[in-house]
Amino acid sequence: MKICQQMDCDKTIELHILPEKEGWILFQKYAGLSDNSSKSILDRGRKISKECKGLPIAIAFIARSLKGPRPLEEWDVALTSLQKSMHVNDNEDESRKKVYTCLKYSYDNMKDETAKKLFLLCSLFREDEEISEELLVRLAKGATLIDKIDDDDSYDECRKKVIVAKNKLIDSCLLLNCKYERVKMHDLVREMALWIANEENVAVNTSKKNEMTKVEKGKDIKYLLCEGKIKNLFSSKFDGSKLVILIVYMKTHHHVEVPNSFFENKPGLQVLILSNSFVPRPSLSLPQSIQRLTNIKSLYLKRFKLGNISIIGNLQALETLELV
Template sequence: IDTTVSFTPNIKKIQDDIAGPLGLKWEDCTESDRPTKLWSRLTNGEKILLIIDDVWEQEAPFDFDAIGIPKRDNRNGCRVLVTSRSKQVLIKMDCDKIIELDLLTEDESWNMFERCAGISNSSPNDLIGCGRLIVKECKQLPVAIAIIASNLKGQHQVHEWKVTLQSFRKIGYMHGVDDDLVGIYKSLRVSYDYMKDEKAKGLFLICSLFPEDEEIDILFLARLCIGAGVFEVDYGSYDDARNQVFVAKNILVNACLLLQGDEDRVKMHDLVRDVAQQIANREIQCVLMDYFYHYHTRFSR
Protein backbone atom coordinates (compact mmCIF):
# COMPACT_ATOMS: atom_id res chain seq x y z
CA ILE A 1 0.00 0.00 0.00
CA ASP A 2 1.43 3.39 -0.90
CA THR A 3 0.51 7.03 -0.48
CA THR A 4 2.23 10.28 -1.39
CA VAL A 5 2.61 12.99 1.25
CA SER A 6 4.19 15.90 -0.70
CA PHE A 7 4.92 19.40 0.57
CA THR A 8 1.41 20.08 1.89
CA PRO A 9 0.12 16.84 3.47
CA ASN A 10 -3.59 16.16 3.10
CA ILE A 11 -4.41 13.89 6.02
CA LYS A 12 -7.81 12.78 4.73
CA LYS A 13 -6.37 11.89 1.33
CA ILE A 14 -3.54 9.92 2.94
CA GLN A 15 -6.04 8.05 5.10
CA ASP A 16 -8.21 7.31 2.05
CA ASP A 17 -5.19 6.07 0.07
CA ILE A 18 -4.41 3.59 2.84
CA ALA A 19 -7.98 2.58 3.64
CA GLY A 20 -8.98 1.86 0.04
CA PRO A 21 -6.73 -1.18 -0.62
CA LEU A 22 -7.59 -2.50 2.85
CA GLY A 23 -11.33 -2.38 2.14
CA LEU A 24 -11.82 -0.06 5.09
CA LYS A 25 -14.99 2.06 4.99
CA TRP A 26 -15.61 5.30 6.86
CA GLU A 27 -19.37 4.93 7.37
CA ASP A 28 -20.58 6.20 10.77
CA CYS A 29 -17.06 7.40 11.47
CA THR A 30 -16.31 10.98 12.49
CA GLU A 31 -13.15 12.71 11.35
CA SER A 32 -11.66 12.39 14.84
CA ASP A 33 -12.38 8.64 14.85
CA ARG A 34 -10.62 7.93 11.56
CA PRO A 35 -7.07 7.62 12.99
CA THR A 36 -8.19 5.08 15.59
CA LYS A 37 -10.13 3.01 13.05
CA LEU A 38 -7.23 2.99 10.60
CA TRP A 39 -4.73 2.12 13.34
CA SER A 40 -6.89 -0.85 14.42
CA ARG A 41 -7.05 -2.17 10.86
CA LEU A 42 -3.30 -1.84 10.31
CA THR A 43 -2.46 -3.65 13.56
CA ASN A 44 -4.84 -6.62 13.33
CA GLY A 45 -1.96 -9.00 12.67
CA GLU A 46 -2.05 -9.01 8.85
CA LYS A 47 1.31 -8.52 7.17
CA ILE A 48 1.18 -5.10 5.50
CA LEU A 49 3.91 -3.02 3.88
CA LEU A 50 2.91 0.65 3.95
CA ILE A 51 4.96 3.03 1.78
CA ILE A 52 4.84 6.71 2.77
CA ASP A 53 6.34 8.50 -0.21
CA ASP A 54 7.85 11.98 -0.59
CA VAL A 55 7.82 13.33 2.97
CA TRP A 56 9.08 16.93 3.06
CA GLU A 57 10.90 18.77 5.80
CA GLN A 58 8.50 20.79 7.92
CA GLU A 59 8.73 22.61 11.24
CA ALA A 60 6.94 19.70 12.93
CA PRO A 61 7.81 16.08 12.00
CA PHE A 62 5.31 14.08 9.97
CA ASP A 63 2.66 12.92 12.47
CA PHE A 64 1.83 9.19 12.32
CA ASP A 65 -0.72 9.51 15.14
CA ALA A 66 -2.82 12.12 13.31
CA ILE A 67 -3.26 9.68 10.43
CA GLY A 68 -3.50 6.40 12.30
CA ILE A 69 -0.20 4.81 11.30
CA PRO A 70 1.29 2.55 13.98
CA LYS A 71 4.69 3.33 15.42
CA ARG A 72 7.52 0.89 15.96
CA ASP A 73 6.40 -0.25 19.44
CA ASN A 74 3.04 -1.64 18.27
CA ARG A 75 3.03 -2.48 14.57
CA ASN A 76 1.88 -6.10 14.89
CA GLY A 77 2.63 -7.16 11.31
CA CYS A 78 2.57 -3.71 9.71
CA ARG A 79 5.86 -2.34 8.39
CA VAL A 80 6.31 1.26 7.26
CA LEU A 81 8.72 2.48 4.56
CA VAL A 82 9.21 6.25 4.36
CA THR A 83 10.89 8.01 1.41
CA SER A 84 12.18 11.58 1.44
CA ARG A 85 14.65 13.79 -0.39
CA SER A 86 15.96 14.96 2.99
CA LYS A 87 17.89 12.73 5.37
CA GLN A 88 17.07 15.19 8.14
CA VAL A 89 13.37 14.34 7.78
CA LEU A 90 14.08 10.68 8.50
CA ILE A 91 16.30 11.55 11.46
CA LYS A 92 13.56 13.70 12.98
CA MET A 93 11.09 10.86 12.49
CA ASP A 94 13.46 8.55 14.39
CA CYS A 95 13.34 5.85 11.71
CA ASP A 96 14.76 2.44 12.59
CA LYS A 97 17.10 2.37 9.60
CA ILE A 98 18.04 4.95 6.97
CA ILE A 99 19.07 3.76 3.51
CA GLU A 100 20.61 6.41 1.26
CA LEU A 101 20.25 6.04 -2.52
CA ASP A 102 23.34 7.23 -4.35
CA LEU A 103 23.38 8.99 -7.69
CA LEU A 104 23.76 6.81 -10.77
CA THR A 105 27.30 5.72 -11.57
CA GLU A 106 28.87 6.96 -14.81
CA ASP A 107 28.20 3.57 -16.46
CA GLU A 108 24.60 3.49 -15.24
CA SER A 109 24.08 7.06 -16.44
CA TRP A 110 25.41 6.23 -19.90
CA ASN A 111 23.39 3.02 -20.17
CA MET A 112 20.23 4.91 -19.30
CA PHE A 113 21.05 7.65 -21.81
CA GLU A 114 21.67 5.06 -24.55
CA ARG A 115 18.35 3.39 -23.87
CA CYS A 116 16.33 6.62 -23.75
CA ALA A 117 18.05 8.22 -26.75
CA GLY A 118 17.85 5.06 -28.85
CA ILE A 119 21.57 4.74 -29.59
CA SER A 120 24.10 1.93 -29.15
CA ASN A 121 27.79 1.13 -29.49
CA SER A 122 27.29 0.88 -33.26
CA SER A 123 26.19 4.53 -33.47
CA PRO A 124 28.64 7.05 -35.01
CA ASN A 125 31.61 7.82 -32.76
CA ASP A 126 31.08 11.58 -32.88
CA LEU A 127 27.48 11.07 -31.74
CA ILE A 128 28.59 8.85 -28.86
CA GLY A 129 31.32 11.30 -27.85
CA CYS A 130 28.91 14.21 -27.77
CA GLY A 131 26.36 12.09 -25.91
CA ARG A 132 28.84 11.29 -23.14
CA LEU A 133 29.52 15.01 -22.65
CA ILE A 134 25.77 15.67 -22.43
CA VAL A 135 25.42 12.91 -19.82
CA LYS A 136 28.05 14.64 -17.66
CA GLU A 137 25.96 17.80 -17.75
CA CYS A 138 23.01 15.82 -16.36
CA LYS A 139 24.95 15.27 -13.11
CA GLN A 140 24.04 11.55 -12.91
CA LEU A 141 20.38 12.39 -12.20
CA PRO A 142 17.89 9.89 -13.73
CA VAL A 143 15.14 12.49 -14.32
CA ALA A 144 17.56 14.83 -16.10
CA ILE A 145 18.95 12.03 -18.27
CA ALA A 146 15.47 10.77 -19.21
CA ILE A 147 14.29 14.25 -20.22
CA ILE A 148 17.24 15.25 -22.39
CA ALA A 149 17.80 11.80 -23.93
CA SER A 150 14.14 11.51 -24.92
CA ASN A 151 14.42 14.95 -26.50
CA LEU A 152 17.36 13.73 -28.63
CA LYS A 153 15.81 10.44 -29.66
CA GLY A 154 15.49 10.21 -33.42
CA GLN A 155 17.93 13.06 -34.04
CA HIS A 156 20.86 11.38 -35.80
CA GLN A 157 22.84 14.44 -36.92
CA VAL A 158 25.72 15.27 -34.59
CA HIS A 159 25.23 19.03 -35.04
CA GLU A 160 21.82 18.72 -33.32
CA TRP A 161 23.50 17.08 -30.34
CA LYS A 162 26.22 19.73 -30.29
CA VAL A 163 23.57 22.45 -30.13
CA THR A 164 22.08 20.70 -27.08
CA LEU A 165 25.51 20.45 -25.43
CA GLN A 166 26.25 24.12 -26.04
CA SER A 167 22.84 25.04 -24.64
CA PHE A 168 23.77 23.26 -21.41
CA ARG A 169 27.06 25.11 -21.19
CA LYS A 170 25.51 28.52 -21.89
CA ILE A 171 23.34 28.25 -18.80
CA GLY A 172 25.46 29.78 -16.08
CA TYR A 173 24.91 30.15 -12.36
CA MET A 174 21.26 29.84 -11.44
CA HIS A 175 20.30 31.99 -8.49
CA GLY A 176 17.80 30.36 -6.16
CA VAL A 177 18.12 26.86 -7.66
CA ASP A 178 19.14 24.12 -5.23
CA ASP A 179 22.35 22.31 -6.10
CA ASP A 180 20.55 18.99 -6.39
CA LEU A 181 18.20 20.47 -9.00
CA VAL A 182 20.82 22.03 -11.28
CA GLY A 183 21.06 19.05 -13.66
CA ILE A 184 17.30 18.74 -13.90
CA TYR A 185 16.90 22.50 -14.32
CA LYS A 186 19.32 22.56 -17.25
CA SER A 187 17.69 19.54 -18.90
CA LEU A 188 14.24 21.09 -18.60
CA ARG A 189 15.45 24.47 -19.78
CA VAL A 190 17.10 22.99 -22.88
CA SER A 191 14.13 20.72 -23.66
CA TYR A 192 11.66 23.57 -23.24
CA ASP A 193 13.67 26.11 -25.24
CA TYR A 194 14.09 23.75 -28.19
CA MET A 195 10.56 22.35 -28.15
CA LYS A 196 9.17 23.12 -31.60
CA ASP A 197 5.48 22.74 -30.75
CA GLU A 198 4.23 25.96 -29.12
CA LYS A 199 1.00 24.26 -28.04
CA ALA A 200 2.99 21.65 -26.12
CA LYS A 201 4.91 24.46 -24.44
CA GLY A 202 1.67 26.11 -23.36
CA LEU A 203 0.30 22.84 -22.04
CA PHE A 204 3.53 22.25 -20.10
CA LEU A 205 3.18 25.62 -18.37
CA ILE A 206 -0.46 25.01 -17.50
CA CYS A 207 0.33 21.60 -15.99
CA SER A 208 2.98 23.11 -13.72
CA LEU A 209 0.23 25.19 -12.05
CA PHE A 210 -1.61 22.14 -10.70
CA PRO A 211 -0.98 20.94 -7.13
CA GLU A 212 1.93 18.58 -6.58
CA ASP A 213 1.32 14.91 -7.45
CA GLU A 214 -2.19 15.65 -8.73
CA GLU A 215 -3.47 13.40 -11.50
CA ILE A 216 -4.92 15.77 -14.07
CA ASP A 217 -7.96 14.77 -16.11
CA ILE A 218 -7.16 15.23 -19.81
CA LEU A 219 -10.64 16.47 -20.70
CA PHE A 220 -10.56 19.05 -17.90
CA LEU A 221 -7.10 20.08 -19.06
CA ALA A 222 -8.41 20.46 -22.60
CA ARG A 223 -11.26 22.73 -21.47
CA LEU A 224 -8.84 24.77 -19.36
CA CYS A 225 -6.35 25.23 -22.20
CA ILE A 226 -9.04 26.16 -24.69
CA GLY A 227 -10.73 28.56 -22.27
CA ALA A 228 -7.42 30.19 -21.32
CA GLY A 229 -6.55 30.80 -24.95
CA VAL A 230 -3.41 28.69 -24.89
CA PHE A 231 -4.23 27.60 -28.45
CA GLU A 232 -4.34 30.77 -30.50
CA VAL A 233 -5.56 29.20 -33.73
CA ASP A 234 -9.32 29.17 -34.27
CA TYR A 235 -10.49 25.60 -34.76
CA GLY A 236 -13.58 24.44 -36.56
CA SER A 237 -15.05 22.84 -33.46
CA TYR A 238 -14.41 22.09 -29.81
CA ASP A 239 -13.49 18.51 -30.76
CA ASP A 240 -10.78 19.78 -33.11
CA ALA A 241 -9.24 21.90 -30.38
CA ARG A 242 -9.50 19.06 -27.86
CA ASN A 243 -7.67 16.73 -30.25
CA GLN A 244 -4.85 19.27 -30.45
CA VAL A 245 -4.58 19.14 -26.65
CA PHE A 246 -4.22 15.36 -26.82
CA VAL A 247 -1.50 15.69 -29.46
CA ALA A 248 0.39 18.20 -27.29
CA LYS A 249 -0.02 15.91 -24.29
CA ASN A 250 1.55 13.01 -26.20
CA ILE A 251 4.52 15.19 -27.14
CA LEU A 252 5.14 15.98 -23.47
CA VAL A 253 4.71 12.37 -22.35
CA ASN A 254 7.15 11.16 -25.00
CA ALA A 255 9.63 13.82 -23.84
CA CYS A 256 9.29 12.63 -20.19
CA LEU A 257 7.94 16.05 -19.21
CA LEU A 258 4.59 14.52 -18.25
CA LEU A 259 3.77 11.10 -16.84
CA GLN A 260 0.87 9.08 -18.18
CA GLY A 261 -1.43 8.16 -15.31
CA ASP A 262 -4.46 5.92 -15.09
CA GLU A 263 -6.87 6.04 -18.02
CA ASP A 264 -7.17 9.62 -19.35
CA ARG A 265 -5.03 11.30 -16.74
CA VAL A 266 -1.52 12.72 -16.59
CA LYS A 267 0.69 14.00 -13.81
CA MET A 268 3.92 15.96 -13.55
CA HIS A 269 6.89 14.54 -11.65
CA ASP A 270 7.37 16.63 -8.53
CA LEU A 271 10.98 17.49 -9.42
CA VAL A 272 9.93 18.49 -12.94
CA ARG A 273 7.15 20.62 -11.48
CA ASP A 274 9.49 22.34 -9.00
CA VAL A 275 11.94 23.31 -11.71
CA ALA A 276 9.24 24.04 -14.30
CA GLN A 277 7.71 26.66 -12.04
CA GLN A 278 11.07 28.39 -11.74
CA ILE A 279 11.92 28.46 -15.44
CA ALA A 280 8.34 29.10 -16.58
CA ASN A 281 7.44 31.98 -14.26
CA ARG A 282 7.88 34.65 -16.93
CA GLU A 283 6.23 32.54 -19.62
CA ILE A 284 3.21 31.89 -17.40
CA GLN A 285 2.79 35.61 -16.83
CA CYS A 286 2.95 36.18 -20.58
CA VAL A 287 0.29 33.52 -21.17
CA LEU A 288 -2.01 35.13 -18.59
CA MET A 289 -1.40 38.62 -19.93
CA ASP A 290 -2.13 37.42 -23.45
CA TYR A 291 -5.34 35.78 -22.27
CA PHE A 292 -6.55 38.88 -20.45
CA TYR A 293 -5.58 41.05 -23.43
CA HIS A 294 -7.70 38.97 -25.81
CA TYR A 295 -10.49 38.75 -23.22
CA HIS A 296 -10.50 42.53 -22.75
CA THR A 297 -10.32 43.18 -26.50
CA ARG A 298 -13.21 40.83 -27.16
CA PHE A 299 -15.54 42.52 -24.68
CA SER A 300 -14.43 46.07 -25.52
CA ARG A 301 -15.64 45.87 -29.10
Protein backbone atom coordinates in the same frame (compact mmCIF):
# COMPACT_ATOMS: atom_id res chain seq x y z
CA MET B 1 21.18 13.44 -3.19
CA LYS B 2 18.26 11.19 -4.14
CA ILE B 3 15.98 11.86 -7.08
CA CYS B 4 12.52 10.31 -7.37
CA GLN B 5 11.21 9.88 -10.88
CA GLN B 6 8.61 7.80 -12.61
CA MET B 7 10.14 6.57 -15.83
CA ASP B 8 8.86 3.48 -17.61
CA CYS B 9 7.75 1.86 -14.38
CA ASP B 10 4.30 1.49 -12.91
CA LYS B 11 5.30 3.21 -9.71
CA THR B 12 7.74 5.85 -8.54
CA ILE B 13 11.16 4.48 -7.68
CA GLU B 14 13.96 6.16 -5.77
CA LEU B 15 17.37 6.23 -7.41
CA HIS B 16 20.76 7.31 -6.14
CA ILE B 17 23.19 9.18 -8.35
CA LEU B 18 24.45 6.67 -10.88
CA PRO B 19 28.08 5.83 -11.57
CA GLU B 20 29.27 7.14 -14.93
CA LYS B 21 29.05 3.74 -16.63
CA GLU B 22 25.48 3.09 -15.48
CA GLY B 23 24.50 6.63 -16.40
CA TRP B 24 25.78 6.03 -19.93
CA ILE B 25 23.79 2.79 -20.21
CA LEU B 26 20.63 4.63 -19.13
CA PHE B 27 21.36 7.45 -21.57
CA GLN B 28 21.71 5.01 -24.47
CA LYS B 29 18.39 3.42 -23.56
CA TYR B 30 16.44 6.68 -23.62
CA ALA B 31 18.26 8.12 -26.64
CA GLY B 32 17.84 4.90 -28.61
CA LEU B 33 21.59 4.45 -29.13
CA SER B 34 23.48 1.22 -29.67
CA ASP B 35 26.96 0.04 -30.60
CA ASN B 36 25.86 0.40 -34.22
CA SER B 37 25.28 4.14 -33.85
CA SER B 38 27.83 6.42 -35.50
CA LYS B 39 31.02 7.13 -33.57
CA SER B 40 30.39 10.89 -33.77
CA ILE B 41 27.00 10.50 -32.12
CA LEU B 42 28.32 8.11 -29.47
CA ASP B 43 31.21 10.43 -28.60
CA ARG B 44 28.87 13.37 -28.15
CA GLY B 45 26.39 11.20 -26.28
CA ARG B 46 29.04 10.16 -23.76
CA LYS B 47 29.98 13.78 -23.11
CA ILE B 48 26.34 14.79 -22.68
CA SER B 49 25.69 11.85 -20.37
CA LYS B 50 28.70 12.85 -18.27
CA GLU B 51 27.34 16.39 -17.98
CA CYS B 52 24.15 14.96 -16.43
CA LYS B 53 26.26 14.08 -13.38
CA GLY B 54 24.64 10.68 -12.89
CA LEU B 55 21.18 12.12 -12.21
CA PRO B 56 18.59 9.69 -13.66
CA ILE B 57 15.95 12.37 -14.15
CA ALA B 58 18.41 14.61 -16.03
CA ILE B 59 19.63 11.72 -18.18
CA ALA B 60 16.06 10.74 -19.06
CA PHE B 61 15.03 14.27 -20.05
CA ILE B 62 18.02 15.10 -22.22
CA ALA B 63 18.30 11.66 -23.83
CA ARG B 64 14.62 11.58 -24.77
CA SER B 65 14.93 15.00 -26.38
CA LEU B 66 17.72 13.67 -28.64
CA LYS B 67 16.06 10.41 -29.61
CA GLY B 68 15.61 9.74 -33.31
CA PRO B 69 17.48 11.05 -36.35
CA ARG B 70 19.20 14.28 -35.29
CA PRO B 71 21.95 16.28 -36.99
CA LEU B 72 25.31 16.45 -35.20
CA GLU B 73 24.79 20.16 -34.66
CA GLU B 74 21.82 19.43 -32.42
CA TRP B 75 23.96 17.19 -30.22
CA ASP B 76 26.59 19.93 -30.06
CA VAL B 77 23.98 22.49 -29.00
CA ALA B 78 22.75 20.13 -26.27
CA LEU B 79 26.27 19.66 -24.94
CA THR B 80 27.00 23.39 -24.94
CA SER B 81 23.70 24.14 -23.18
CA LEU B 82 24.46 21.65 -20.41
CA GLN B 83 27.95 23.03 -19.91
CA LYS B 84 26.53 26.47 -19.18
CA SER B 85 25.36 27.02 -15.62
CA MET B 86 21.80 28.24 -15.14
CA HIS B 87 21.08 31.19 -12.90
CA VAL B 88 18.07 29.85 -11.02
CA ASN B 89 18.75 30.37 -7.35
CA ASP B 90 22.11 30.76 -5.68
CA ASN B 91 20.89 28.59 -2.81
CA GLU B 92 20.15 25.60 -5.06
CA ASP B 93 22.64 22.74 -4.96
CA GLU B 94 24.54 21.83 -8.11
CA SER B 95 22.58 18.63 -8.72
CA ARG B 96 19.30 20.50 -8.76
CA LYS B 97 20.71 23.18 -11.05
CA LYS B 98 21.84 20.47 -13.46
CA VAL B 99 18.32 19.03 -13.56
CA TYR B 100 16.93 22.52 -14.22
CA THR B 101 19.41 22.99 -17.06
CA CYS B 102 18.27 19.73 -18.68
CA LEU B 103 14.61 20.65 -18.29
CA LYS B 104 15.17 24.10 -19.76
CA TYR B 105 16.99 22.62 -22.74
CA SER B 106 14.17 20.14 -23.34
CA TYR B 107 11.60 22.95 -23.18
CA ASP B 108 13.54 25.41 -25.34
CA ASN B 109 14.03 22.85 -28.10
CA MET B 110 10.40 21.85 -28.30
CA LYS B 111 9.10 23.10 -31.64
CA ASP B 112 5.41 22.63 -30.83
CA GLU B 113 4.13 25.92 -29.40
CA THR B 114 0.91 24.27 -28.23
CA ALA B 115 2.96 21.77 -26.21
CA LYS B 116 4.92 24.62 -24.64
CA LYS B 117 1.74 26.43 -23.62
CA LEU B 118 0.23 23.23 -22.27
CA PHE B 119 3.40 22.55 -20.29
CA LEU B 120 3.23 25.92 -18.56
CA LEU B 121 -0.49 25.49 -17.95
CA CYS B 122 0.07 22.16 -16.18
CA SER B 123 2.48 23.83 -13.75
CA LEU B 124 -0.46 25.74 -12.34
CA PHE B 125 -1.88 22.62 -10.72
CA ARG B 126 -0.80 21.42 -7.29
CA GLU B 127 2.15 19.11 -6.69
CA ASP B 128 1.36 15.51 -7.66
CA GLU B 129 -2.14 16.47 -8.79
CA GLU B 130 -3.39 14.25 -11.60
CA ILE B 131 -4.94 16.30 -14.40
CA SER B 132 -7.56 14.76 -16.65
CA GLU B 133 -7.23 14.99 -20.40
CA GLU B 134 -10.75 16.40 -20.57
CA LEU B 135 -9.88 19.24 -18.21
CA LEU B 136 -6.79 20.11 -20.24
CA VAL B 137 -8.90 20.29 -23.39
CA ARG B 138 -11.45 22.55 -21.73
CA LEU B 139 -8.81 24.83 -20.26
CA ALA B 140 -6.94 25.05 -23.54
CA LYS B 141 -10.17 25.89 -25.35
CA GLY B 142 -11.38 28.30 -22.68
CA ALA B 143 -8.08 30.17 -22.40
CA THR B 144 -7.56 30.18 -26.19
CA LEU B 145 -4.21 28.42 -25.92
CA ILE B 146 -4.55 26.92 -29.39
CA ASP B 147 -4.58 29.10 -32.48
CA LYS B 148 -5.95 28.40 -35.93
CA ILE B 149 -8.91 26.22 -35.00
CA ASP B 150 -11.74 26.18 -37.52
CA ASP B 151 -15.07 27.41 -36.23
CA ASP B 152 -16.76 24.20 -37.33
CA ASP B 153 -16.20 21.34 -34.92
CA SER B 154 -13.69 23.49 -33.01
CA TYR B 155 -13.93 21.49 -29.78
CA ASP B 156 -12.90 18.26 -31.51
CA GLU B 157 -10.06 20.08 -33.26
CA CYS B 158 -8.90 21.46 -29.93
CA ARG B 159 -9.04 18.00 -28.35
CA LYS B 160 -6.89 16.50 -31.10
CA LYS B 161 -4.24 19.20 -30.77
CA VAL B 162 -4.18 18.94 -26.99
CA ILE B 163 -3.75 15.15 -27.14
CA VAL B 164 -0.89 15.49 -29.64
CA ALA B 165 0.78 18.13 -27.45
CA LYS B 166 0.23 16.06 -24.30
CA ASN B 167 1.85 13.01 -25.89
CA LYS B 168 4.86 15.07 -26.96
CA LEU B 169 5.30 16.27 -23.39
CA ILE B 170 5.09 12.70 -22.10
CA ASP B 171 7.65 11.54 -24.67
CA SER B 172 9.96 14.34 -23.54
CA CYS B 173 9.52 13.36 -19.86
CA LEU B 174 8.01 16.77 -19.12
CA LEU B 175 4.72 15.13 -18.12
CA LEU B 176 4.13 11.78 -16.43
CA ASN B 177 1.45 9.47 -17.75
CA CYS B 178 -1.13 8.31 -15.20
CA LYS B 179 -4.11 6.00 -15.32
CA TYR B 180 -7.49 6.97 -16.76
CA GLU B 181 -6.07 9.41 -19.33
CA ARG B 182 -4.55 11.64 -16.68
CA VAL B 183 -1.15 13.26 -16.41
CA LYS B 184 0.87 14.95 -13.70
CA MET B 185 4.13 16.84 -13.26
CA HIS B 186 7.16 15.77 -11.31
CA ASP B 187 7.74 18.34 -8.57
CA LEU B 188 11.10 19.41 -10.05
CA VAL B 189 9.51 19.85 -13.46
CA ARG B 190 6.75 21.94 -11.93
CA GLU B 191 9.27 24.18 -10.17
CA MET B 192 11.10 24.64 -13.45
CA ALA B 193 7.90 25.43 -15.35
CA LEU B 194 6.91 28.07 -12.81
CA TRP B 195 10.41 29.55 -13.09
CA ILE B 196 10.12 29.68 -16.89
CA ALA B 197 6.71 31.34 -16.67
CA ASN B 198 8.27 33.86 -14.27
CA GLU B 199 5.58 36.21 -12.96
CA GLU B 200 2.83 35.09 -15.34
CA ASN B 201 2.09 31.78 -13.58
CA VAL B 202 1.62 32.02 -9.82
CA ALA B 203 0.62 29.27 -7.39
CA VAL B 204 0.17 30.35 -3.78
CA ASN B 205 -1.05 29.21 -0.40
CA THR B 206 -3.26 32.06 0.79
CA SER B 207 -2.61 31.07 4.42
CA LYS B 208 0.96 32.33 4.05
CA LYS B 209 1.30 36.09 4.17
CA ASN B 210 4.52 36.21 2.14
CA GLU B 211 2.87 34.31 -0.71
CA MET B 212 -0.16 36.60 -0.75
CA THR B 213 2.22 39.55 -0.92
CA LYS B 214 3.59 38.07 -4.14
CA VAL B 215 0.08 38.08 -5.60
CA GLU B 216 -0.73 41.59 -4.42
CA LYS B 217 2.48 42.95 -5.94
CA GLY B 218 2.11 41.03 -9.20
CA LYS B 219 1.39 43.09 -12.31
CA ASP B 220 1.56 40.42 -15.03
CA ILE B 221 -0.25 37.41 -13.55
CA LYS B 222 -2.05 35.43 -16.27
CA TYR B 223 -2.57 32.07 -14.53
CA LEU B 224 -3.26 32.01 -10.79
CA LEU B 225 -3.85 29.07 -8.46
CA CYS B 226 -4.83 29.72 -4.84
CA GLU B 227 -5.41 27.34 -1.95
CA GLY B 228 -5.59 27.86 1.78
CA LYS B 229 -7.61 30.52 3.61
CA ILE B 230 -10.04 31.68 1.00
CA LYS B 231 -10.96 34.81 2.96
CA ASN B 232 -7.41 36.06 2.46
CA LEU B 233 -7.88 35.84 -1.30
CA PHE B 234 -11.30 37.47 -1.35
CA SER B 235 -10.12 40.36 0.83
CA SER B 236 -6.86 40.93 -1.05
CA LYS B 237 -6.42 43.67 -3.61
CA PHE B 238 -4.38 42.58 -6.59
CA ASP B 239 -4.07 43.59 -10.22
CA GLY B 240 -6.23 41.12 -12.15
CA SER B 241 -6.21 43.06 -15.40
CA LYS B 242 -4.16 40.39 -17.21
CA LEU B 243 -5.65 37.37 -15.46
CA VAL B 244 -6.82 34.63 -17.85
CA ILE B 245 -7.18 31.55 -15.62
CA LEU B 246 -8.09 31.52 -11.93
CA ILE B 247 -8.21 28.25 -9.98
CA VAL B 248 -9.29 28.39 -6.34
CA TYR B 249 -9.11 25.32 -4.11
CA MET B 250 -11.07 25.49 -0.86
CA LYS B 251 -11.55 23.17 2.07
CA THR B 252 -14.46 24.44 4.09
CA HIS B 253 -17.89 23.43 5.33
CA HIS B 254 -18.93 27.06 5.92
CA HIS B 255 -21.03 29.08 3.51
CA VAL B 256 -18.86 30.68 0.82
CA GLU B 257 -19.87 34.16 -0.28
CA VAL B 258 -17.78 35.69 -3.02
CA PRO B 259 -17.67 39.46 -2.41
CA ASN B 260 -19.03 41.74 -5.10
CA SER B 261 -15.69 43.50 -5.44
CA PHE B 262 -13.84 40.30 -6.34
CA PHE B 263 -14.70 40.27 -10.05
CA GLU B 264 -14.52 44.01 -10.63
CA ASN B 265 -10.97 44.21 -12.01
CA LYS B 266 -10.67 40.97 -13.99
CA PRO B 267 -12.00 41.86 -17.46
CA GLY B 268 -9.89 39.30 -19.32
CA LEU B 269 -10.69 36.27 -17.16
CA GLN B 270 -11.59 33.34 -19.43
CA VAL B 271 -11.48 30.33 -17.09
CA LEU B 272 -12.70 30.22 -13.48
CA ILE B 273 -12.55 27.12 -11.27
CA LEU B 274 -13.94 27.22 -7.73
CA SER B 275 -13.41 23.82 -6.14
CA ASN B 276 -14.16 22.61 -2.61
CA SER B 277 -12.94 19.33 -1.13
CA PHE B 278 -14.89 19.34 2.13
CA VAL B 279 -17.84 17.04 2.88
CA PRO B 280 -20.64 17.93 3.47
CA ARG B 281 -20.79 20.52 0.73
CA PRO B 282 -21.10 24.18 1.74
CA SER B 283 -23.42 26.60 -0.03
CA LEU B 284 -21.97 29.08 -2.51
CA SER B 285 -23.23 32.58 -3.34
CA LEU B 286 -22.07 34.33 -6.49
CA PRO B 287 -22.08 38.14 -6.64
CA GLN B 288 -23.75 40.34 -9.23
CA SER B 289 -20.30 41.43 -10.39
CA ILE B 290 -19.74 38.03 -12.03
CA GLN B 291 -21.66 39.53 -14.96
CA ARG B 292 -18.62 41.72 -15.59
CA LEU B 293 -16.70 38.65 -16.74
CA THR B 294 -17.67 39.29 -20.34
CA ASN B 295 -14.86 37.08 -21.68
CA ILE B 296 -15.43 34.07 -19.43
CA LYS B 297 -15.61 30.88 -21.53
CA SER B 298 -15.28 28.10 -18.95
CA LEU B 299 -16.78 28.03 -15.46
CA TYR B 300 -16.41 25.14 -13.00
CA LEU B 301 -18.15 25.02 -9.62
CA LYS B 302 -17.22 21.82 -7.81
CA ARG B 303 -18.68 20.36 -4.61
CA PHE B 304 -20.96 23.21 -3.59
CA LYS B 305 -24.64 23.49 -2.79
CA LEU B 306 -25.95 25.93 -5.35
CA GLY B 307 -29.04 28.03 -4.98
CA ASN B 308 -30.29 30.37 -7.68
CA ILE B 309 -27.51 30.64 -10.25
CA SER B 310 -29.60 32.12 -13.05
CA ILE B 311 -27.15 35.03 -13.13
CA ILE B 312 -24.75 32.73 -14.98
CA GLY B 313 -27.12 32.92 -17.93
CA ASN B 314 -25.93 36.50 -18.47
CA LEU B 315 -22.41 35.33 -19.32
CA GLN B 316 -22.72 35.60 -23.09
CA ALA B 317 -19.26 34.22 -23.92
CA LEU B 318 -19.65 31.11 -21.73
CA GLU B 319 -19.01 27.88 -23.64
CA THR B 320 -18.49 25.33 -20.85
CA LEU B 321 -20.30 25.12 -17.51
CA GLU B 322 -19.57 22.25 -15.13
CA LEU B 323 -21.44 21.80 -11.86
CA VAL B 324 -20.16 18.75 -10.01
